[in-house]
Amino acid sequence: MTASRLDDRRQLLLQESNAIGTTYLRAGLLPQRQRDDIRRLLREYADVRLKGTVANIAETLAQSEQLHRRLWSQAESLVQADMDSELRLLFITSLNEVIDLHQSRKTVALLYRIPGPIWMSVYLLSTLTMVALGYQVGMAGSRWLRGMPVLVAAFSLVIVMIADIDRPGEGNIRVSQQPLADVRQMMSQDAP
Known part of the structure; x- marks a missing residue:
């Protein structure tokens, strides 16, 4: 149960990183005013996601969701823009995926934990x-x-490892943020 959630967090991070990168690239197909604003907001969004820690999780989530609103406002402005509707749809679909994956990551990391009664058991x-x-x-x-101390240590180690995996960002077993860092680096190479 806990190991599969660790894998889920890894997969969601990779998917979100890919979605951010795709959205950034597709923003290049937009009219210049929206393109520049959206790319700047996506760079800021990636920075916020990379700097998030357990200690500042509420602030990180609030900043992320505020950036979602600003990005979506830019997407709404595309409705008035004179541009190809298929390109607009491609961009809006990829932005929607970024927002959806953020919500999925938040849910898996914060809500899908081992329930208290299971820990008590x-x-x-x-x-x-x-x-x-x-x-x-x-x-x-x-x-x-x-042999008793070895057995006690083994039981304790297993319990500590399960607890460590169950609390993302708090222990020693963490999901590497490298895919998101790589996307952010790609964005930096393209920044004005």
Whole structure:
């Protein structure tokens, strides 16, 4: 369950990075006024997404969603622009995908976590297992006593790893932001 969500977060990051890059490239097909504004906003959006941390998650989400509104306002202005309707549709579709993928990433990272009752069950089962093993070792004698610390450490390590994966951005196991950094670098090479 937790490992699949880690993979989901990786896939969503890659998809969002690709969508941002595609939207940036398609913005090049727009009239100059919108093109320049949209590309500037997309560069700012990528910067906000890259700088986001657990400590400032609320601020990062607020900035991201405000940039979505500004980008969408630019997309709405294209309706009045004298341009090919297929190009307009291509751009708006890719911008919509950026917004949708942001929402998907937010949902998977913040809402799809291991529920409290499952954590309580894991802790309870681990405790009961350790008590039962301790009792068994006590009854069998000291020859099993040397293996107990290893078993306790193994149980603890598994629980810590599950908790680490379940809390994106808080622990040691993190999704690399490199795909988004690569897209941002591509945008920098094209910036005025």
